[in-house]
Amino acid sequence: MRRITLLFSGLVILFNVLAHSAENGPGTENEGVYSDSVIFTPSSASAYILKLLEMENLWRESGGEMKYSLIRLTDHYSEPFDSVGGRLSRFKYDDVKLKKVEIIKNDTLPVRWLNEDTFIVDTVPLEKDPYIIQKTIIKREIDSLVLVYRDSIPELMIRVDSMIQETDTVTEIFIDTVFLTSKNVIMHHIVDNEIVPSLFPPDTKKTIQFLPDSIKILVSEKFKAIVANKESPFYIVPGKQMPDSLRHAVETLLAYTFQRDSIPLFINDIEGKRTPYWLNVGDDDMYRFWVKNFKNDSVTLWVGNPSKHELTLILEADVDVSRLDKEPADDIPITVAIPQRSLAKVKPLEVIPVYWKYNLSSALAVNQTYLSNWAKGGENSLSSMLDIRGMAKYTNTAAKTNWTNSGRLTYGNIITEEYGLRTNTDIFELNSQYNKVIKDKMDFSAVFYMKNQIAKGYKYPNDSVVVSKFLNPGTFTIGLGVEYKPFKNTQINFSLLSYKNTFVLDTARINQRTHGIAADKRAKQEMGGQVFLKNSTTILEELTVSNTLRLFSAYNNKPQNIDIDWEINMEKSLGLYFSIKLNLHMIYDDDIRFTVLDENKQPVLIDGKEKKSPKMQFKEFMGLTLSFKF
Numbered sequence: 001m002r003r004i005t006l007l008f009s010g011l012v013i014l015f016n017v018l019a020h021s022a023e024n025g026p027g028t029e030n031e032g033v034y035s036d037s038v039i040f041t042p043s044s045a046s047a048y049i050l051k052l053l054e055m056e057n058l059w060r061e062s063g064g065e066m067k068y069s070l071i072r073l074t075d076h077y078s079e080p081f082d083s084v085g086g087r088l089s090r091f092k093y094d095d096v097k098l099k100k101v102e103i104i105k106n107d108t109l110p111v112r113w114l115n116e117d118t119f120i121v122d123t124v125p126l127e128k129d130p131y132i133i134q135k136t137i138i139k140r141e142i143d144s145l146v147l148v149y150r151d152s153i154p155e156l157m158i159r160v161d162s163m164i165q166e167t168d169t170v171t172e173i174f175i176d177t178v179f180l181t182s183k184n185v186i187m188h189h190i191v192d193n194e195i196v197p198s199l200f201p202p203d204t205k206k207t208i209q210f211l212p213d214s215i216k217i218l219v220s221e222k223f224k225a226i227v228a229n230k231e232s233p234f235y236i237v238p239g240k241q242m243p244d245s246l247r248h249a250v251e252t253l254l255a256y257t258f259q260r261d262s263i264p265l266f267i268n269d270i271e272g273k274r275t276p277y278w279l280n281v282g283d284d285d286m287y288r289f290w291v292k293n294f295k296n297d298s299v300t301l302w303v304g305n306p307s308k309h310e311l312t313l314i315l316e317a318d319v320d321v322s323r324l325d326k327e328p329a330d331d332i333p334i335t336v337a338i339p340q341r342s343l344a345k346v347k348p349l350e351v352i353p354v355y356w357k358y359n360l361s362s363a364l365a366v367n368q369t370y371l372s373n374w375a376k377g378g379e380n381s382l383s384s385m386l387d388i389r390g391m392a393k394y395t396n397t398a399a400k401t402n403w404t405n406s407g408r409l410t411y412g413n414i415i416t417e418e419y420g421l422r423t424n425t426d427i428f429e430l431n432s433q434y435n436k437v438i439k440d441k442m443d444f445s446a447v448f449y450m451k452n453q454i455a456k457g458y459k460y461p462n463d464s465v466v467v468s469k470f471l472n473p474g475t476f477t478i479g480l481g482v483e484y485k486p487f488k489n490t491q492i493n494f495s496l497l498s499y500k501n502t503f504v505l506d507t508a509r510i511n512q513r514t515h516g517i518a519a520d521k522r523a524k525q526e527m528g529g530q531v532f533l534k535n536s537t538t539i540l541e542e543l544t545v546s547n548t549l550r551l552f553s554a555y556n557n558k559p560q561n562i563d564i565d566w567e568i569n570m571e572k573s574l575g576l577y578f579s580i581k582l583n584l585h586m587i588y589d590d591d592i593r594f595t596v597l598d599e600n601k602q603p604v605l606i607d608g609k610e611k612k613s614p615k616m617q618f619k620e621f622m623g624l625t626l627s628f629k630f
Contacts, residue, residue, distance in 0.1 A: 042256040045249035046074050052246065055238070057225075063233020066091065073253060085254045093247040097229040098240050102222055109199075109217045111210075114175050117190040121199070121217075124185055130176045138168040267303075270294065279305050286314065353398075359391040360629070365412075365581050367623035385412035385425050385583075385621055400437035407431070411454065412621065422460055425621065426453040433493075435483060445483040445493055447532070449550075450476040466509055473515040475502045477552070479530050493532040500526045500552060516591025524591070526554040542573040561590035571625070581625040587617040 040048070049070050052058060059067050065087070072084045112122040114130065180187060189196050199217070200206050206221045228234035234242075263279040270292050277287065284304070292298040300316030365385045371378045387410045394403040412425030430450040435443040452475070457468035479495025486492070503523035504512040517524045529552070536546040550565040570582040593612035596604045604611040 040249050040252040042253055045252040045256075048245070048249045049074055049253070052238075052242075055236075057236035058234055058238070060228075060230070060233055060235045062230075063235075066233035070250075073250070073257075085258075088250045088254065093243045096232045096234065096243040098226050098237060098243075099229075101225060101227050103225050103227075103236075105221045105223075107219045108211075109219060111215055111217055113214070114187065118175070119188055119190075120180065120185050121188075124183055126179075126183065126185075128179070130180050130185075132174040132176050134172045134174065136170040136172070138170060277303065277305075279311075286312070353396075355394055355396060357391075357393045357395070359389075359393075361389050361627065363387040363579075363581065363625045363627045365621065365623035365625040367621070379417050381414060381416045383412065383414040383424065383621070383623070385410065385623070401435065403432075403434045405432045409454070419461060419463075422463075423455055423457065425619070426455050426457060428452045428454050433483075438482070441485045443483045443485075445481055445495070447479045447481075447493060447495055447530075448476065449479075449532075450474070467514055468510065469506070471503075472506050472510045473502055473504045473512070473517070475500065477501075477530060481530075489536040491532075491534045493530075493534075495530040495532070498528055498530040498552065500528065500530075500554070502526075514592070516589060516593075526552075527556060528552055528554040528559065544571050544573075545569070546571075558590065562588075563590065564588040577626055577628070579625045579627060580622070582622045583620065585619045588614065589617075590614045592617075 053067065053070060053074075069084055069087045073088065110122040111119050113119045120130075175187070177187070186197065188199070195208070199208060199219075205223075206219055209218045209220070210216075211218055225236045226238075226240060228237055237243075265277045265279055267275045267277055267289060269275075269290070275289065284306070286302040286304045289301045289303055290298050291301050302312075302314040302316065304312035304314070306312055363386070365387070367381075367383045369378070369381045371380055387408070389406070389408050391404070391406045393405070396402070408427065408429045410425055410427040412423070413421060414424045415421050428451070430448075432448040434446045436445075437443050452471060453468055454470055456466050458465065459467050477498055477500045479493075479498035481493060481495035481497065483491055483493045501523060502515060502517060504510050504515060504517055505522065507522055512522065513519055531549075531551040533547065533549040536544065538544050546569045548567045552563040553559045553561075554563075564587065566586045568582075568584040572580045574580065592614060594615045596611040596613055598604050
């Protein structure tokens with residue numbers, strides 16, 4: 001609060017000083033005047049001294065002691081107060097002599113000549129010379145009649161041949177005005193012994209003059225000021241009354257500091273406990289202390305501080321000190337009683353079960369490539385992938401059942417110079433699994449799995465034909481079976497009775513045959529068996545590897561051709577939030593076929609139709625990941 005009051009008072013004083021100076025005009029004797037009628041408050045006196053300390057032109061190099069003492073007074077650090085006050089009190093303010101003078105400030109500007117009457121101020125670094133060099137080659141022209149008689153006169157033939165081969169080169173140098181304009185460099189010209197355009201505004205008081213070598217310009221400026229004598233610590237002062245005002249401010253601040261100076265006093269008791277007490281804090285209240293002796297007897301003592309060098313001690317009224325008498329041990333009667341004890345029945349605490357557990361995590365991975373003059377080729381790219389996972393798990397230990405629900409949204413983009421913004425990852429999954437314990441590591445399970453995407457997909461570089469979008473295609477699988485848990489963080493689910501449905505709702509825009517669905521249908525239904533394996537392990541320090549493998553075989557359609565969906569995640573933690581993440585995803589579906597290309601990257605034709613076959617689909621992403629868990 002004291003600092004805020006001090007700052008506010010200083011701003012008020014500074015505003016009054018500037019307003020008073022504006023009324024009298026610069027250079028007058030009333031500038032910066034504090035007459036004897038002005039009454040300083042401690043805060044305004046401190047603000048006035050701080051204002052003078054900020055004026056660089058006020059102080060000479062020899063005035064360091066005076067300036068240091070004022071700083072010590074305003075800051076009031078560890079140096080004893082009497083030392084600072086003594087130096088300031090002994091200073092002879094009346095010996096400061098002031099006089100009005102004209103001060104000339106000189107400065108130089110470097111100059112670079114472009115020609116005899118054009119130059120620039122050479123203060124902006126240029127990475128090249130501001131000239132354009134143009135060379136013109138001139139060949140001599142020969143009269144056609146001379147060429148006719150060249151063969152008949154040998155001497156003429158030699159001379160003509162030398163003239164045909166002789167050329168002249170004319171070199172012209174121009175000022176690169178476009179380059180100078182891009183650098184915001186102004187060209188100045190000497191016209192009738194004047195500089196056009198001028199270096200400074202017309203109303204400036206600065207004068208300029210070329211030095212004899214013409215590579216620099218001398219800039220001079222005159223102004224009037226009040227200067228103190230060399231024996232004083234001051235140089236340029238704001239007004240003739242400054243020494244008297246300074247003395248008045250110092251005296252006011254010294255007197256106030258003497259009254260407000262506080263000393264911390266620590267009162268220790270017999271146990272070494274320290275109680276702080278400030279002397280001269282301006283508080284008239286009495287404070288209570290408990291005083292003890294070696295026998296742990298205590299009395300109340302009231303302590304007051306009426307002035308800076310006084311303490312008041314008052315003993316608590318009605319103090320009565322009494323002690324117990326010491327008696328021989330033989331005279332002390334001892335009564336021994338055997339209490340009646342019995343054990344009480346204790347009811348065990350009932351554990352309140354927590355059935356639901358929730359988890360939400362998000363990860364943002366970024367990968368960037370920048371190439372410049374790269375001989376091996378390539379292009380600049382910036383890719384990102386957002387992975388959001390959520391889980392809600394119900395566990396009933398008494399009923400030996402659990403129900404796990406999870407969802408995942410993975411979406412990624414890539415930006416390249418050639419193709420712009422494209423989608424490179426789009427996965428939306430929902431999982432729900434119900435388990436009933438059969439034995440320790442064996443459960444009966446019922447699973448539901450749905451896989452989809454959220455955005456439109458294209459087969460780049462062709463971005464005019466949509467090949468996928470939300471629920472086009474969509475896949476869900478329902479299965480019944482058992483789950484085996486041989487190790488920690490490892491589950492193997494066998495769903496020998498499974499139903500898989502792959503569907504495309506918008507067959508008008510999406511070609512369902514691309515996703516293994518017949519041309520005259522919107523869905524493909526399959527009965528088969530599914531094996532789902534999930535594992536997570538830590539192989540090195542903070543390096544986690546997780547595998548998710550899903551196998552499906554259709555009983556009614558080539559059961560030997562197994563659909564494979566295998567995803568591997570490797571994550572290395574770099575701290576609380578950052579990690580390096582590698583994602584590998586492989587998919588093989590015998591019903592999804594791709595065009596077979598020959599060595600020239602052309603489709604292979606069989607009976608006029610493109611040959612197609614299933615292929616392993618592979619996707620890899622690695623980047624720096626920012627992860628949050630809730």
